[in-house]
Amino acid sequence: MKRTFTALGLSALVLIAASCSKDSENSGNAIPVYTVPTTYNFTNVDFSASNTRLGMATEMSNLMKNAILGPLDGAKLKAMFSNTGAPFATAAYNTSGIQIKDQTAALFQTDVPGFIDSLVKVSQSAQPASRGVAGVGKNAAGVPTYALTGSGINYAQIFNKTIMGGLITYQIVSNYMDGGISSSVNNTTVVTGSGTAMEHNWDLAFGYWGVPIDFPTNKTGVKFWGSYSTQVDAGYPANKTLMDAFLKGRAAISNKDDKTKLAQATIILEAFEKLTAAAALQEVKEVKESINDNIVRNSRLSECYGFVYSLKYNPKKKITDAKINEILALFPKNFYDLTPVQLDAIRDAVAAQYGFESVKDIL
Amino acid sequence: MRKSIYAALIAASTLLAVQSCKKSGSSSSTDNSSSFDNKGMLTNISTNIILPAYTSFQTATVNLDAAVSAFNASPDNTKLLALQAAFQATYKQWQAVSVFEFGPAETATLRVNVNTYPTSVSQISSNISSGTYDLSTFANLSAKGLPAMDYLLFGLGADNNSILLMYTSDITAANRKAYLAKLSAEIKAEAAAVLTGWSTYKATFDNSAGVATGSSTSLLINQLVYDYEILKNYEVGIPAGVQSMGTTFPTKVQAYYSKMSVQLAILHIQAIQNIYLGKSAQGDGPGLDDYLIKADAKKDGTSLNTTIQNQFAAALAKLQGLTDPLSDQIKTNPAAVTAAYTELQKLTVLLKTDMTSSLGVLITFGDNDGD
Numbered sequence: 001m002k003r004t005f006t007a008l009g010l011s012a013l014v015l016i017a018a019s020c021s022k023d024s025e026n027s028g029n030a031i032p033v034y035t036v037p038t039t040y041n042f043t044n045v046d047f048s049a050s051n052t053r054l055g056m057a058t059e060m061s062n063l064m065k066n067a068i069l070g071p072l073d074g075a076k077l078k079a080m081f082s083n084t085g086a087p088f089a090t091a092a093y094n095t096s097g098i099q100i101k102d103q104t105a106a107l108f109q110t111d112v113p114g115f116i117d118s119l120v121k122v123s124q125s126a127q128p129a130s131r132g133v134a135g136v137g138k139n140a141a142g143v144p145t146y147a148l149t150g151s152g153i154n155y156a157q158i159f160n161k162t163i164m165g166g167l168i169t170y171q172i173v174s175n176y177m178d179g180g181i182s183s184s185v186n187n188t189t190v191v192t193g194s195g196t197a198m199e200h201n202w203d204l205a206f207g208y209w210g211v212p213i214d215f216p217t218n219k220t221g222v223k224f225w226g227s228y229s230t231q232v233d234a235g236y237p238a239n240k241t242l243m244d245a246f247l248k249g250r251a252a253i254s255n256k257d258d259k260t261k262l263a264q265a266t267i268i269l270e271a272f273e274k275l276t277a278a279a280a281l282q283e284v285k286e287v288k289e290s291i292n293d294n295i296v297r298n299s300r301l302s303e304c305y306g307f308v309y310s311l312k313y314n315p316k317k318k319i320t321d322a323k324i325n326e327i328l329a330l331f332p333k334n335f336y337d338l339t340p341v342q343l344d345a346i347r348d349a350v351a352a353q354y355g356f357e358s359v360k361d362i363l
Numbered sequence: 364m365r366k367s368i369y370a371a372l373i374a375a376s377t378l379l380a381v382q383s384c385k386k387s388g389s390s391s392s393t394d395n396s397s398s399f400d401n402k403g404m405l406t407n408i409s410t411n412i413i414l415p416a417y418t419s420f421q422t423a424t425v426n427l428d429a430a431v432s433a434f435n436a437s438p439d440n441t442k443l444l445a446l447q448a449a450f451q452a453t454y455k456q457w458q459a460v461s462v463f464e465f466g467p468a469e470t471a472t473l474r475v476n477v478n479t480y481p482t483s484v485s486q487i488s489s490n491i492s493s494g495t496y497d498l499s500t501f502a503n504l505s506a507k508g509l510p511a512m513d514y515l516l517f518g519l520g521a522d523n524n525s526i527l528l529m530y531t532s533d534i535t536a537a538n539r540k541a542y543l544a545k546l547s548a549e550i551k552a553e554a555a556a557v558l559t560g561w562s563t564y565k566a567t568f569d570n571s572a573g574v575a576t577g578s579s580t581s582l583l584i585n586q587l588v589y590d591y592e593i594l595k596n597y598e599v600g601i602p603a604g605v606q607s608m609g610t611t612f613p614t615k616v617q618a619y620y621s622k623m624s625v626q627l628a629i630l631h632i633q634a635i636q637n638i639y640l641g642k643s644a645q646g647d648g649p650g651l652d653d654y655l656i657k658a659d660a661k662k663d664g665t666s667l668n669t670t671i672q673n674q675f676a677a678a679l680a681k682l683q684g685l686t687d688p689l690s691d692q693i694k695t696n697p698a699a700v701t702a703a704y705t706e707l708q709k710l711t712v713l714l715k716t717d718m719t720s721s722l723g724v725l726i727t728f729g730d731n732d733g734d
Contacts, residue, residue: 131502140597140601140615141601141606141607141612142601142606142607142610142612142615143606143607231729234576234727286729288472289728289729291472291475291501291504292475292479292501292504292505294501294502294505297501336500336502337500337502338500338501338502339497339499339500339501340472340499340501341499343501362576362577362727
């Protein structure tokens with residue numbers, strides 16, 4: 001009897017070791033044994049809804065680029081936000097039955113019309129951009145590049161970065177990594193093509209990240225956070241962190257491994273906040289790379305501002321609203337007046353908050 | 364018997380655990396020639412190229428500042444000529460130091476502080492008429508440094524007599540002199556700070572091993588390529604219209620007002636070439652050429668180093684075929700200027716792509732637009 005017990009105990013030890021489960025300290029509980037694939041090639045994956053919303057955001061962003069050509073149609077942009085009146089060039093978006101607006105953080109919903117109005121106003125200026133004068137700015141090569149307010153703010157970029165927080169991060173942290181995978185969500189009934197409800201939620205989150213299923217080996221077509229997680233990878237290994245967690249979590253869900261699922265959800269949730277900060281630091285670096293081109297520098301500073309501001313939309317954020325405002329206050333009132341001291345203060349505040357001091361200049 | 368089986372099973376399972384839990388090794392940057400003496404190369408470059416260049420530059424900035432003081436004390440044509448000569452000497456010497464934007468120069472953001480061009484005449488004029496300005500803002504980068512002095516010493520009038528009037532009888536003459544003095548004082552202070560910084564930084568630089576991002580070799584190569592791109596794009600390409608579908612911008616050349624753009628471009632590419640070769644007054648020491656040879660780097664079957672050296676020669680030849688003022692030549696013979704750009708662009712590929720991948724160095728600066 002004793003021998004059998006010992007043998008069983010040893011077998012369990014071997015099994016636990018072999019699966020390399022992090023829960024090995026809970027030896028004794030039956031932990032599902034399954035393999036985690038190296039790409040997101042699970043069965044019944046459908047994140048087309050996420051793709052559609054990212055596509056809608058892209059159309060809005062592309063339309064905003066026309067601010068350098070002439071007056072923008074603000075009404076159309078607002079219609080795109082809520083998908084009313086068939087505003088998209090892509091017909092499928094118009095008939096999709098979904099929209100961006102109702103998926104976004106409340107604050108973002110109130111911010112967007114303001115962003116649009118500001119950009120429209122700039123686009124109506126016939127003057128070249130300069131300090132105190134809204135208009136279209138040209139880069140060093142003399143090419144019209146960005147529409148800036150008199151304070152040097154590029155609202156097209158403010159929008160581009162805040163939507164990453166107000167839509168994507170918001171949905172991932174508050175929905176898909178939370179209620180979307182709670183025990184009250186169905187994880188037994190498999191719907192052909194989209195999996196269980198819980199699997200589907202996880203897949204939608206993965207789709208929102210904006211990377212191909214064999215990422216990061218394949219980096220084609222990365223967009224929004226997929227593009228940025230790659231850009232900051234040298235200083236913050238977001239690509240591996242997120243891909244590993246997404247793969248492990250999806251496998252865990254399919255195999256009813258709740259503990260692993262929740263652990264991965266926490267990783268993803270925290271990673272998105274950290275990724276936002278890393279992106280802000282990456283923009284500081286980009287400001288420094290365009291340091292003596294007023295127009296380009298202001299646009300990149302706008303990107304940096306957008307990322308920092310967008311932290312406000314994250315209901316699971318660790319940073320406080322007071323701290324966010326403290327960092328935002330480090331930006332000059334007029335972006336044209338930016339000094340090296342201010343820029344480094346912004347960099348240092350973000351780096352200190354998120355433990356990026358050792359990589360703050362290489363992100 | 365039981366105990367030994369037990370022990371054996373424990374051992375076996377532990378071994379299994381270790382094997383399956385083994386993390387895949389993190390990939391380190393490839394160093395194709397681990398036997399290359401990085402330290403020898405870095406020491407040669409810092410001792411025989413960087414430090415002498417910074418020393419000469421610092422001397423030139425001291426002379427420049429002194430010439431400004433003498434001129435401001437009593438502006439006349441003789442002192443203006445002396446000041447212009449001191450300025451030109453400084454600008455020439457700058458071409459030999461602009462590559463080294465790491466360590467002390469990076470801390471001082473020397474390159475953009477000393478040489479942001481084209482300068483903004485409106486920003487300079489606004490600063491002078493108001494009399495109050497904060498030279499540390501990024502917006503004032505295009506209102507200071509050598510390019511601003513270029514305008515203030517050569518661009519205020521059609522000849523030296525009319526330029527002189529701006530420092531004597533003009534209503535803002537006093538402000539202008541004060542502004543000029545601030546600019547030369549700042550350049551002098553920066554040059555001194557960087558040279559001082561190198562007295563302690565040199566040891567760090569020389570002893571930095573490997574080619575990982577942040578290593579001296581990586582920094583040197585990255586800044587060499589970055590500075591080379593500035594030469595190609597800002598001294599030649601953009602003014603010649605290559606990034607604007609043929610619309611030229613002749614006034615955007617380096618040293619537009621003092622009309623020494625071609626002269627400076629030649630000095631600049633020669634300086635970059637010397638760094639690449641490890642060549643100095645002390646002779647041809649270890650450089651990036653030797654590194655590529657050691658790595659047996661090839662391009663299309665031939666030695667990459669040979670290809671690079673040939674392309675340096677080809678680009679230099681095209682630049683030597685141009686005449687100052689470059690701004691005029693862009694208008695009268697744009698084909699010659701774009702031909703020079705074409706040769707410069709070929710060298711970009713060799714340096715930025717082929718050389719870096721052969722040595723396992725990552726280019727850390729991006730040219731991507733916000734996305």
